[in-house]
Amino acid sequence: xxxxxxxxxxxxxxxxxxxxxxxxxxxxxxxxxxxxxxxxxxxxxxxxxxxxxxxxxxxxxxxxxxxxxxxxxxxxxxxxxxxxxxxxxxxxxxxxxxxxxxxxxxxxxxxxxxxxxxxxxxxxxxxxxxxxxxxxxxxxxxxxxxxxxxxxxxxxxxxxxxxxxxxxxxxxxxxxxxxxxxxxxxxxxxxxxxxxxxxxxxxxxxxxxxxxxxxxxxxxxxxxxxxxxxxxxxxxxxxxxxxxxxxxxxxxxxxxxxxxxxxxxxxxxxxxxxxxxxxxxxxxxxxxxxxxxxxxxxxxxxxxxxxxxxxxxxxxxxxxxxxxxxxxxxxxxxxxxxxxxxxxxxxxxxxxxxx
Ligand code: NAD
Ligand code: DAU
Numbered sequence: 001x002x003x004x005x006x007x008x009x010x011x012x013x014x015x016x017x018x019x020x021x022x023x024x025x026x027x028x029x030x031x032x033x034x035x036x037x038x039x040x041x042x043x044x045x046x047x048x049x050x051x052x053x054x055x056x057x058x059x060x061x062x063x064x065x066x067x068x069x070x071x072x073x074x075x076x077x078x079x080x081x082x083x084x085x086x087x088x089x090x091x092x093x094x095x096x097x098x099x100x101x102x103x104x105x106x107x108x109x110x111x112x113x114x115x116x117x118x119x120x121x122x123x124x125x126x127x128x129x130x131x132x133x134x135x136x137x138x139x140x141x142x143x144x145x146x147x148x149x150x151x152x153x154x155x156x157x158x159x160x161x162x163x164x165x166x167x168x169x170x171x172x173x174x175x176x177x178x179x180x181x182x183x184x185x186x187x188x189x190x191x192x193x194x195x196x197x198x199x200x201x202x203x204x205x206x207x208x209x210x211x212x213x214x215x216x217x218x219x220x221x222x223x224x225x226x227x228x229x230x231x232x233x234x235x236x237x238x239x240x241x242x243x244x245x246x247x248x249x250x251x252x253x254x255x256x257x258x259x260x261x262x263x264x265x266x267x268x269x270x271x272x273x274x275x276x277x278x279x280x281x282x283x284x285x286x287x288x289x290x291x292x293x294x295x296x297x298x299x300x301x302x303x304x305x306x307x308x309x310x311x312x313x314x315x316x317x318x319x320x321x322x323x324x325x326x327x328x329x330x331x332x333x334x335x336x337x338x339x340x341x342x343x344x345x346x347x348x349x350x351x352x353x354x355x
Contacts, residue, residue, distance in 0.1 A: 004029040004074040006059050006107065007081030009038035011194045012131065016080065016232045017043070017052065023236075027051045029072050031065070033058045033099075036346075037084065041337045042193045060103040065110040076127040076239060077111050079104065082166075085197055086135075086159045087350055090292055093158035100162035101169070104130070108173045115179060129182045129239050130170040134224070134249065135160035136185060139295035146224070146299035149185075149247050156293050167247075174245045182242040184235060186250035187300040190320065191228035192327040196339060197346060199223075199258065200321075203265050204328045205335060207281045208273070213266075214351055217290030219259030222297040226252040227320035230313035237311045251300025252313040259285075264317075268325050288351065 003020075007013040008030035017028055027050075032038045034056055046052040053072075057064045059081045069077070081103060083089065083096045111128050118126060137147040138154030153168075155161040173179040194201040203213050234250040242248060256264075266281035275281065305311045315323070328335065 002027045002029060002072050002074045003076045003078065004031065004069065004072065005078045005080060006031045007038070007079070008032055009034060009040060009043060009054070010080060010084070011037070012189055012228055012231060013080035014039075014042040014193055015191065015228045016078070016235060017046070019229055019232045020236070021046065021049065021051060025051070027053065027072075029053045029055060029068065029074065031055045031057050031059065031068060032081065035083070036342045037195050039193075039338050041334055058103065059107040060098065062106045062110050065107060066113055069110060069114045075122070075125060076129065077107070078129045078131065078235065078239065079107055080131045081107075082163070083159070086157050087197070087291060088346070089157055089159035089162070091349070093162070096158050096162040100159075101165045104166035104169055108169060108179070112173065112177055112179055124180070127180050127182060127239055127244075128170070128173075129184070129235065129242075130167065131235065132167050132183055132185045133160065133163050134185050134187045134251065134298050134300050135295065136164040136167055137298075140297040140299055142297065144297075144299075146251070146301040147185075147249060148301040149249055149304055156295055171245075180244045182238050182244065183247040184238055184250050185247060185300075186231050186234070187224035187226050187252070187298060189226055189228045189231050191324050192331070193334070194228070194324075196335065196343070200261065200265065200324065201328065203262050204269070204325055205339070207266065207269050207284060208328075211284065212286040212351075213262055213281075213284045214286055214288045215259060215262060216288060216294060219262070219287065220257045221294060222255050222257050222299065223261070224251050224299045225254045225256060225261070225317050225320070226250065226313060227315035227323070230315055230320075233314070234305060234311050237309050238305070241309050243308075248305045248309070249300050249302050250305060251302045252315070252317070253300075253302070254317040255297075255299050256317065261321075264321055265325065268322055272325065273329060
C-alpha cells in the first residue's frame, strides 16, 4: 500500500514522513516544490530507503499530480503543502493564494479524477486528509473559551484567509462530490527541522549567534504550543479512525504568552550552553514593532479528538522545548544549510524595518 504526502520536505510534513516510516511498512510518495521552506537535507536519512519516493513538483500542477497518483495508486493523500509564514503573507500574499487556495483546488481535482475511477472497495477505503491551522478561527480575548470545531471561521491574515479558503474547498468537495475528506486544525507546532523564521527556532538561533531576540509589540500575545511529533500522531489517528467529512482540532492545552516562551528558551540555553561572557541570553531580548493585524490569543480545545479517537499528546511544553533546544544544539549543520542567502534577505527585510 502507498500513501501520497504533499509538502513532506517542510517542517511538519518531514516529521510526519519520518515518523510514519518508523512505524509502517507502506511506501510514501513525497511531493514537494522545495520552496525556501522545503529542504532535502531534512530527509537525508531516507536516502536509499525504497519505501520513500521523493518527487519534486507542485500541487498546483494538475497534470503532474494526476500522472503521479495514477502511477502510484495511493490509498490516501495527505496535504501538508502550503506557504505557512504569517509575516511573509503580509509582505507578499500572492504565493499564499496560489499554493494554499489554487494549489489545494488543483490537488482536490486531481484526487477526485483518480478516486472517481477506483473500484468500489478502494473508493470507500480512500481518504484525503487536509492539514490546516487554528488561525482560521481568528483571535480570542483573555476570557474566551478555547476554539472548538463549531467556532466560526474569522481569519485575519492573508495566510489564515488562504488556509480558511482551502478548508472550505475541502469541505465542498465532500458535500458536493462525496470525496472522503478529513481536516485537522492544529495549534502552533515546535520541534526539530522548524525553519528559523518562526518564533521558537529564530530565538534559539539568534540567541546562539549573540543577536537580538525580537519580540513583537508587548510580547503578551498567547499561542498554544504542541510538539510536532504529537501533531503527527494526531494526523495518523485521524487518518486511521476519523469520521469522513469531519474536522478535528489538534492541540496540547499549552497556552503561553510569547515573552514567557522566549524566557523559557533563554533559561534552558543558560543551563545547556552558558554564554562565554557570563551574561544571560535574556539580555538579548528586544521589543520591536508589532505584526499588523496580530491575533492576540489562540487556544485549542482538542476534546473531540481526545474523546472520539482517544488521542493524547506525549510531551508537555517543558519536555518538548528542552528536546527541541537539544536538537538545535546537536544539529547546527542543518541550521547552517537552511540559513542561505534567501534566509538572510528575509531576516534583513523583516527586522530592519521593525526595530
Ligand atoms: P513549512 O513552510 O515548513 O513547509 C511547507 C512545505 O510545503 C515545504 O516543504 C514547501 O517546499 C512545500 N510547498 C510549498 N508550496 C508547495 C507547492 N505548491 N507544491 C508542493 N509543495 C509545496 O510548513 P509547516 O509548518 O510544515 O506546515 C505544514 C502544514 O501544516 C501547512 O499546511 C500549515 O498551514 C499547517 N500548520 C502548520 C502549523 C505550524 O505551527 N507550523 C500549525 C498548524 C498547521
Ligand atoms: O497557530 C498555528 C500557526 O502557527 C500555523 O498555522 C502557522 O503556519 C505557523 O507559522 C504559526 O503561526 P504564528 O504566526 O503563530 O507563528 P510565529 O512563530 O510566526 O509567531 C509566534 C508568535 O510569536 C506570534 O504571536 C508572533 C510572535 N513573534 C514571531 C516572530 C517570528 C515575535 O514576537 N517575534 C518574531 O520574531
